[in-house]
Structure formats: structure tokens, C-alpha cells
Amino acid sequence: MQHIDFSAKSLYVHIPFCKKICPYCDFIKVLENDKFIEPYLKELLKDISFFIENNFKFKTIYIGGGTPSILSVNFLEQLLLNLNKILDNDAEFTIECNPESLTENKLKIFKKYGVNRISIGLQTFNKNLLKILDRDFEIDYFDLIKLVKKYIKNINVDFIYGLPNQTLEILKEDLDNFIKLDINHVSLYSLQVEENTLFYNSGIKEIDSDESAKMYNFILDFLRKHGFNRYEVSNFAKKGNESKHNLTYWRNEKYYGIGVGASGYINNIRYRNLGNLSKYIKGLREKDEEILNLDDERKYFLITNLRLEEGFDIETYNKKFKKDFLNDYKNEIEFLLLAKAIAINNNLIKCTDYGLLTLNLVLEKFI
Numbered sequence: 001m002q003h004i005d006f007s008a009k010s011l012y013v014h015i016p017f018c019k020k021i022c023p024y025c026d027f028i029k030v031l032e033n034d035k036f037i038e039p040y041l042k043e044l045l046k047d048i049s050f051f052i053e054n055n056f057k058f059k060t061i062y063i064g065g066g067t068p069s070i071l072s073v074n075f076l077e078q079l080l081l082n083l084n085k086i087l088d089n090d091a092e093f094t095i096e097c098n099p100e101s102l103t104e105n106k107l108k109i110f111k112k113y114g115v116n117r118i119s120i121g122l123q124t125f126n127k128n129l130l131k132i133l134d135r136d137f138e139i140d141y142f143d144l145i146k147l148v149k150k151y152i153k154n155i156n157v158d159f160i161y162g163l164p165n166q167t168l169e170i171l172k173e174d175l176d177n178f179i180k181l182d183i184n185h186v187s188l189y190s191l192q193v194e195e196n197t198l199f200y201n202s203g204i205k206e207i208d209s210d211e212s213a214k215m216y217n218f219i220l221d222f223l224r225k226h227g228f229n230r231y232e233v234s235n236f237a238k239k240g241n242e243s244k245h246n247l248t249y250w251r252n253e254k255y256y257g258i259g260v261g262a263s264g265y266i267n268n269i270r271y272r273n274l275g276n277l278s279k280y281i282k283g284l285r286e287k288d289e290e291i292l293n294l295d296d297e298r299k300y301f302l303i304t305n306l307r308l309e310e311g312f313d314i315e316t317y318n319k320k321f322k323k324d325f326l327n328d329y330k331n332e333i334e335f336l337l338l339a340k341a342i343a344i345n346n347n348l349i350k351c352t353d354y355g356l357l358t359l360n361l362v363l364e365k366f367i
């Protein structure tokens with residue numbers, strides 16, 4: 001049974017199945033298996049019925065994975081039909097897709113049930129790198145995006161940079177090709193090599209911080225020149241195309257998360273559903289819960305909002321947490337202003353380009 005928090009206007013739904021496991025991926029996912037998919041869906045529908053019965057209307061719903069697009073048309077129809085019942089008018093409704101499993105029939109189903117945003121894991125256009133990522137599908141991404149545009153206009157693609165042997169030239173080719181796709185949102189993540197991945201076990205290393213900064217600055221420059229605003233460390237959009245759902249996280253607003261591994265933030269609780277698929281399928285809903293006092297909430301507020309290009313309003317912070325930000329952090333602010341890592345204007349505080357590049361060092365001063 002979920003706790004109730006009607007101030008939560010966003011819902012995350014996790015689909016943990018993938019056709020194969022990519023060698024770099026550390027998300028909560030399992031190999032697809034018909035034995036599990038149907039019972040998982042059944043349990044997920046039970047969770048969704050809680051929101052239907054309580055008349056929730058979400059402003060944003062995000063189906064992520066794993067690979068949601070792996071579900072059959074029939075399963076997608078069942079899932080989307082039910083999620084559509086708890087979707088507010090003018091809501092943002094996103095589904096995450098892997099290029100390999102996205103078909104025209106599925107796009108039709110997405111559109112039929114109100115999905116109006118799609119996020120596709122493209123990673124790179126470079127054939128050699130795609131081979132290293134074990135994602136050398138026989139897919140022309142230009143044709144794929146053309147097809148998606150027939151049904152859904154609001155499209156994001158994910159890229160990874162800092163891949164083994166990736167040069168600035170290869171990165172530039174990726175960005176040039178991205179511009180040719182003519183879409184309005186892109187996420188670019190620096191490769192993270194996590195334990196328990198094939199990349200880690202085969203000794204692949206992350207690029208060093210200087211190299212990473214060089215690539216990041218190149219991306220920032222390039223995308224700005226092409227009319228994209230960075231609105232969060234790794235996310236860039238043309239004006240008005242920012243992801244409303246992801247902004248919920250970064251503005252530290254409330255949201256529900258359902259399905260294995262999903263996290264949520266309701267009332268004063270941050271929770272994470274445990275990732276055990278067989279327990280979930282048996283109807284067990286185990287989660288880790290962190291009960292937050294006002295000071296914990298304040299810290300989360302800083303950690304999330306400082307990722308945003310827009311930063312946050314100091315007056316809002318002071319009222320919310322009964323604090324005096326400028327006074328409480330007088331020395332830290334002086335230091336960070338001198339280092340040109342933050343900027344304060346009209347009561348708004350934000351990280352500069354340099355500050356976002358060294359975000360952890362900025363956060364250390366405040367947390």
C-alpha cells in the first residue's frame with residue numbers, strides 16, 4: 001500500500017526488461033523472459049489501480065527502463081490504457097525506447113494513449129564505438145527519427161561520450177549528426193564504468209577529468225552555437241522543450257515511482273523499491289525508505305537545484321527552510337564567487353559554467 005501525497009504531480013514507471021544486457025549498463029534490468037513479463041505487468045497494473053481509485057491526475061508520467069519499448073503491442077496497450085486514466089490534460093507523457101525495438105505499430109499505440117514524448121538511447125553514430133557498446137544494430141537513425149516524427153514531435157536522444165578511443169573528432173561527428181536529426185532535446189552522459197558491468201570486468205577505464213572537461217566544454221559550446229540551452233548538467237533543449245518530468249527531480253518536487261528499482265519522493269519520505277523481480281511478482285512491495293527532517297530536505301533541495309542552469313531563488317529557500325542563506329553560508333559564498341563557480345543576481349543563485357563542471361566541489365561547500 002502506497003502512502004498518499006496529492007501534491008505529487010509526477011509518476012515514474014519502471015520496465016526492467018532488455019533484449020540483451022549492454023556491457024556498460026548499471027541500471028536495474030534483466031534479460032527479457034516471457035515467464036516474467038506478463039506477471040510483472042499484472043502487478044504493475046495493481047499499483048496503477050491505486051492511483052486510479054484515488055483519482056490522481058499526473059502532470060508528468062515517465063516510463064523508463066530497462067527497455068519499455070520491448071513490450072509487445074498488446075502489453076503496451078494494457079499499460080498505456082491504464083496510465084492514460086491518471087494523466088492530466090496537457091500532461092507530458094514520456095516513454096523510453098531502445099532503437100531496436102521501436103516499431104511503427106508501437107508508435108501508433110503510443111500516440112493513441114497520449115504518449116507525447118519519446119526518449120531514444122542512441123549513444124553514438126560511430127559504427128566502431130557502437131560495436132564496442134554491443135549496439136551495432138542494422139538501423140538508420142535518420143530513418144528511425146523520421147518515422148517517430150510522424151507520430152510524436154517531442155523527441156530526446158541519449159548520447160554517451162568519453163567512450164574508449166573516442167576522439168574529439170568522433171564526438172563532433174556525433175554532434176553534427178545530431179543536428180541533422182532536427183530534434184529539440186538531447187542528453188549527453190559521460191561514460192561511467194560501474195562495478196559488475198562487463199566494461200569494468202574487462203578493464204575499461206573512464207577518461208580522466210581533464211579529458212572529460214575538454215569534451216564537455218566542446219559539447220556545451222557546440223550545442224549553444226546551434227540554439228540549444230543547457231538546462232541541467234547533462235540535458236540540452238531548444239527553448240520550451242525541456243523535460244517537465246526530469247525538472248520535477250531537479251527542482252526537488254514530489255513524485256511517485258512504481259515497479260522494481262523505481263524511486264519516489266512523497267510527503268517527507270524518499271524511497272526506493274527494491275530490485276527483486278520475483279518478490280515483486282509475488283506481490284511483495286519491499287522498499288528502502290529515508291524519512292527526512294527539514295534539514296535533510298534542505299540538503300536535497302541544494303543537491304538537486306544546483307544542477308540546474310537556472311539555479312534557485314534564495315528567498316524561496318529562506319522561507320521554505322526558515323534560514324538565511326546568504327548569512328549562513330557567508331564564507332562559502334565569498335569563496336565560490338571569487339572562484340567564479342557561482343553567480344548571484346536578483347536573489348537568484350546558480351552555478352556558472354565552471355561551477356557546473358566542478359559541481360561536486362561546489363556542493364561540498366554547502367552540504
Ligand SMILES: C[S@@+](CC[C@H](N)C(=O)[O-])C[C@H]1O[C@@H](n2cnc3c(N)ncnc32)[C@H](O)[C@@H]1O
Nearest residue numbers: 024025065066067097098121158189190191192
Ligand atoms: C535506462 S538507459 C536507456 C534506455 C534504453 N534501454 C536504451 O538502452 O536505449 C538511459 C540512458 O542512460 C545512459 N547510460 C546508461 N549506462 C550508462 C553509463 N554506464 N554511462 C553513461 N551513461 C549511461 C544511456 O545514454 C542510456 O540511453
Ligand code: SF4
Nearest residue numbers: 018021022025065066
Ligand atoms: S542500456 Fe538500455 S538496453 Fe542496454 S542494458 Fe541498459 S537499459 Fe537495457
